[in-house]
Amino acid sequence: WCRLLALLMSVYPREDEATELLPAVEFMFGKAGLEVSYTLQRQTIFNISLMKLYTQRPGEPSLQRRVLINNMLRRIQDELKQDGTLRPLLLPPSPPPDDPLDEGYRQAPPTFGVLVQSQPSALLMEPASVLQAELRLLDPLPTLPSGGSLSPDPPSSSPSGFLSDLALDDVLFADIDTSMYDFDPCTTTTTSTTTGSAAIATAVGGISKIAPVVTADDLIKSLASPYNGPAPQVSSNQPFKIDLTELDHIMEVLVGS
Amino acid sequence: MILVRDKQCHTLPNDVPFSAGVASGNDFQWCFSQVKGAIDEDVAEADIISTVEFNYSGELLATGDKGGRVVIFQHEQESKNRPHLRGEYNVYSTFQSHEPEFDYLKSLEIEEKINKIRWLPQQNAAHFLLSTNDKTIKLWKISERDKRAEGYNLKDEDGRLRDPFRITALRVPVLMPMDLMVEASPRRIFANAHTYHINSISVNSDHETYLSADDLRINLWHLEITDRSFNIVDIKPANMEELTEVITAAECHPHQCNVFVYSSSKGTIRLCDMRAAALCDRHSKFFEEPEDPSSRSFFSEIISSISDVKFSHSGRYMMTRDYLSVKVWDLNMENRPVETYQVHEYLRSKLCSLYENDCIFDKFECCWNGSDSAIMTGSYNNFFRMFDRNTRRDITLEASRESSKPRATLKPRKVSTGGKRKKDEISVDSLDFNKKILHTAWHPKDNVIAVAATNNLYIFQDKIN
Numbered sequence: 001w002c003r004l005l006a007l008l009m010s011v012y013p014r015e016d017e018a019t020e021l022l023p024a025v026e027f028m029f030g031k032a033g034l035e036v037s038y039t040l041q042r043q044t045i046f047n048i049s050l051m052k053l054y055t056q057r058p059g060e061p062s063l064q065r066r067v068l069i070n071n072m073l074r075r076i077q078d079e080l081k082q083d084g085t086l087r088p089l090l091l092p093p094s095p096p097p098d099d100p101l102d103e104g105y106r107q108a109p110p111t112f113g114v115l116v117q118s119q120p121s122a123l124l125m126e127p128a129s130v131l132q133a134e135l136r137l138l139d140p141l142p143t144l145p146s147g148g149s150l151s152p153d154p155p156s157s158s159p160s161g162f163l164s165d166l167a168l169d170d171v172l173f174a175d176i177d178t179s180m181y182d183f184d185p186c187t188t189t190t191t192s193t194t195t196g197s198a199a200i201a202t203a204v205g206g207i208s209k210i211a212p213v214v215t216a217d218d219l220i221k222s223l224a225s226p227y228n229g230p231a232p233q234v235s236s237n238q239p240f241k242i243d244l245t246e247l248d249h250i251m252e253v254l255v256g257s
Numbered sequence: 258m259i260l261v262r263d264k265q266c267h268t269l270p271n272d273v274p275f276s277a278g279v280a281s282g283n284d285f286q287w288c289f290s291q292v293k294g295a296i297d298e299d300v301a302e303a304d305i306i307s308t309v310e311f312n313y314s315g316e317l318l319a320t321g322d323k324g325g326r327v328v329i330f331q332h333e334q335e336s337k338n339r340p341h342l343r344g345e346y347n348v349y350s351t352f353q354s355h356e357p358e359f360d361y362l363k364s365l366e367i368e369e370k371i372n373k374i375r376w377l378p379q380q381n382a383a384h385f386l387l388s389t390n391d392k393t394i395k396l397w398k399i400s401e402r403d404k405r406a407e408g409y410n411l412k413d414e415d416g417r418l419r420d421p422f423r424i425t426a427l428r429v430p431v432l433m434p435m436d437l438m439v440e441a442s443p444r445r446i447f448a449n450a451h452t453y454h455i456n457s458i459s460v461n462s463d464h465e466t467y468l469s470a471d472d473l474r475i476n477l478w479h480l481e482i483t484d485r486s487f488n489i490v491d492i493k494p495a496n497m498e499e500l501t502e503v504i505t506a507a508e509c510h511p512h513q514c515n516v517f518v519y520s521s522s523k524g525t526i527r528l529c530d531m532r533a534a535a536l537c538d539r540h541s542k543f544f545e546e547p548e549d550p551s552s553r554s555f556f557s558e559i560i561s562s563i564s565d566v567k568f569s570h571s572g573r574y575m576m577t578r579d580y581l582s583v584k585v586w587d588l589n590m591e592n593r594p595v596e597t598y599q600v601h602e603y604l605r606s607k608l609c610s611l612y613e614n615d616c617i618f619d620k621f622e623c624c625w626n627g628s629d630s631a632i633m634t635g636s637y638n639n640f641f642r643m644f645d646r647n648t649r650r651d652i653t654l655e656a657s658r659e660s661s662k663p664r665a666t667l668k669p670r671k672v673s674t675g676g677k678r679k680k681d682e683i684s685v686d687s688l689d690f691n692k693k694i695l696h697t698a699w700h701p702k703d704n705v706i707a708v709a710a711t712n713n714l715y716i717f718q719d720k721i722n
Contacts (some may be wrong), residue, residue: 041609045555048613063453063472064503064522065618068559071501076555 046076287667288720289660290705291345293330294713296658306709308696312376312384315700317399318346318707319386320714321371325355327388327441329399346716350399352441355390367392373458375467377480385444387467391454394469396445396480403437406430450476450486457507463514470507470519473500477531489537490519490529505563505620512572520577524561528588544586546593556608556617564620569629570701576632578623581605583634583644598644598651601636603674603685616690626699635694638683639710640670656694656708656715666720 049072052065294304303324310319318330331349358367370390377385383400410428412418453471460467468489469476475490490507494500503522510516515531527540548557560580568575574595577584581602584594600621604611611617616637623634635641636653644651653670660667673682696709704719 042555045609045612048609052615062618064505064562065615067500067503068522068562068618071558072555074501075558 042076042079046073049073049076286720287654287704287706287717289662289665289667289715290718291716292658292661292713293328293346293716300712304712306696306712306714307371308374309698309707309709309714310374310376310386311698311700311707312386313378313701315702315705317349317376317384318698318716319374319376320707320709321354321374321388322712323368323370325353325357325369325371325390327352327354327371327374327386327397329441350439350441352397354388354395354397355393358392372455375458375460377460378464380464387458387460389455389458389469392448392451394447394455394458394478395443396447397441398444399439399441401437401439403435404432405435407433445480445483447478447483447486450478456505457519459507459509459517461509461514461517462512466514468507468509468517470504472503475504475507475517475519475537487535489517489531489535491536491538506566508566508568508575510572511568511570518566518568518575520563520566522562523558524563524579526563526566526575526577526586542588542591544591544594546584552605554608556612559612559617560608565622567623567625569625570627571629574629576623576625578621578634580617580619580621583623583632585632585646596646598632598642600634600642601640601672603672604637607685611690614690616693619693620695621693622696624697624699626704627702633697633699633706635697635708637690637693638688639692639694640672641694641697641708654717656710656713658713661715664720667717 049069052069053073294306301324303322303326305323306320307323308319308321311317312319316332318332320328320330322328328348329350330346332346333344354371355369357369359365360367368391371388372391373387373389375387377387377396379385383398386397386399388395388397408428408430410419410424410426447469451469451471451474453473455469455471457470458467465481466477466479469478469486470490473491473493474488476486477489478486490504492502492504501523505520505522507517507519510518516528517531517537518526518528520526524545526544528542528544529537529539530541531537533539533541548561563577563579565578566575573588575586575588577586577594578600581604582600583598585596585598586594608617621635623632625632630647631643631645633641633643639656640653641656642651642653653672654667655670668681671679671682672688673679673684678684692711694708694710698707700706706717708715708717
């Protein structure tokens with residue numbers, strides 16, 4: 001899991017780093033590269049925002065903060081809709097922590113609703129099907145032209161080097177770690193099947209049920225997002241290529257082969 | 258004319274003194290005067306200063322902290338044998354203004370933190386101020402007592418009332434001098450009118466009413482009446498899911514008692530006229546600067562959210578602070594500010610990290626000097642910034658214990674923005690984002706400023722050449 005997460009984290013550029021790298025990215029990969037970097041940035045911010053909303057700081061329920069974060073999420077979702085890159089999003093299973101401060105201020109469910117409706121196969125209560133959806137999303141990737149020596153993996157450095165100085169991901173890690181510890185495999189029914197994929201599926205489901213934070217699923221999706229099918233302008237004829245060895249590795253971990 | 262400071266002129270060369278544009282026209286430098294608060298590295302949460310405010314004469318300076326306390330400092334007259342030193346501020350009165358409470362209906366803790374203090378104009382020997390936490394506003398009277406009445410014959414020596422039938426003579430008590438005692442007593446408590454967190458209070462120029470603003474509503478109070486207030490703005494949508502904007506600050510006009518402004522999280526300011534209607538949901542003026550498409554980013558809305566709004570003393574202008582800049586607006590021009598000053602533009606490339614660690618939601622305040630010719634606001638790393646509106650100069654200064662020798666001149670600081678870091682410059686990456694100056698105050702007449710840095714209050718003054 002750690003390796004998987006490390007790999008997933010490695011593709012997240014910090015905004016300032018990404019900004020610095022923009023000219024280089026543009027030089028190397030043209031406009032398409034820039035677009036991918038933008039998509040990554042957007043997904044990173046989206047994930048941070050989700051996490052902020054669902055992990056309330058103790059003692060400071062600031063309405064202003066929540067409204068601004070929620071607006072950010074709405075805007076990104078609108079953008080995603082316009083882009084046509086609409087894909088299922090794992091709906092946080094429980095509603096956000098009830099805030100007694102206000103008279104029922106909630107994150108706008110309609111936006112989430114639309115996203116979920118677009119892919120009814122991603123049913124929350126069935127982790128396995130969620131994972132299958134994930135795999136379907138990852139599926140088209142290996143058919144991309146092989147990267148060979150040109151394996152850009154754009155703005156990030158090597159996974160380990162990136163991790164060591166990445167404050168951003170500390171939080172993600174912390175959250176995922178806790179939920180992993182919270183998750184007790186013995187209590188879940190499907191753990192009797194010992195194949196790797198089933199175990200991971202349960203784990204993923206378990207996390208999503210227990211902790212309403214950004215889970216590995218979101219990360220997987222975010223990883224998949226810039227590269228997969230529904231965004232043809234990026235995927236088909238762009239010079240940009242993904243480090244397939246890393247993706248293979250993710251598949252390896254996911255499928256447990 | 259829009260004045261956008263260019264990145265390269267964040268500070269002046271060290272040899273050019275910063276003029277705060279005082280009427281005398283003297284150029285001067287800022288020098289250290291005093292620092293209040295413990296030196297201890299371990300800062301108790303309760304000791305963190307949450308608001309700073311001079312009274313109308315500048316004789317008193319009040320601070321509020323997260324522990325619900327109000328500390329008032331008084332300006333001591335300058336001593337004759339040290340004429341170069343203008344007087345110091347010493348503790349005048351300390352009192353517990355608010356206590357932590359628990360709302361049992363909503364199962365919610367109400368912090369004692371003092372969000373704002375506002376002085377009332379002085380009417381008699383006593384001083385009055387309003388202090389507020391998230392929910393409750395209190396009117397405090399601060400008065401001196403240096404005499405006590407002696408010689409009553411209505412009570413025993415141990416204080417019990419005597420039987421009136423056994424008192425046969427009328428004895429007039431005598432006032433005897435005693436040590437000076439400063440008393441703070443709560444005179445009015447304005448409670449139960451705000452569902453959301455109060456972010457602003459502002460005393461009206463009629464000296465009889467004041468307004469209080471929370472995230473979604475603004476109420477108008479009479480200073481004498483605690484059991485009712487008038488709701489003058491309500492932006493709460495019927496369906497809270499449609500909520501996209503909150504009120505971030507509000508203030509009464511300094512001279513026209515029917516006019517007030519409030520700012521929003523979308524970077525706009527609305528000016529309302531209470532004569533137009535009882536409920537000022539429809540603004541009279543709407544101040545908004547069109548977004549610059551070239552600097553648009555995911556964080557555009559968050560960084561445009563206004564954290565403070567202040568009318569100039571003259572009442573002609575108002576100043577707003579957003580995350581990266583301070584803007585001065587002419588009340589007669591709604592479509593753009595007349596002046597824009599960059600406070601810490603170098604943070605623009607760090608917005609994602611600042612979003613992630615929540616610093617982007619920090620609420621920096623701003624203030625005018627007495628003659629409206631200069632403005633001041635805070636930044637990170639215990640830096641604060643001043644902008645001279647006449648000379649267009651700006652300066653970055655630091656509130657630190659290292660330069661806190663008496664009358665030591667404050668050295669201008671500079672943050673290097675990309676490229677090579679010069680000597681005496683600090684790089685953006687080494688800024689300490691835990692040391693932030695959110696609250697500052699400028700003496701209404703003199704060039705004396707109070708700067709709150711975590712649990713310390715720094716007082717600086719000009720050094721006349």
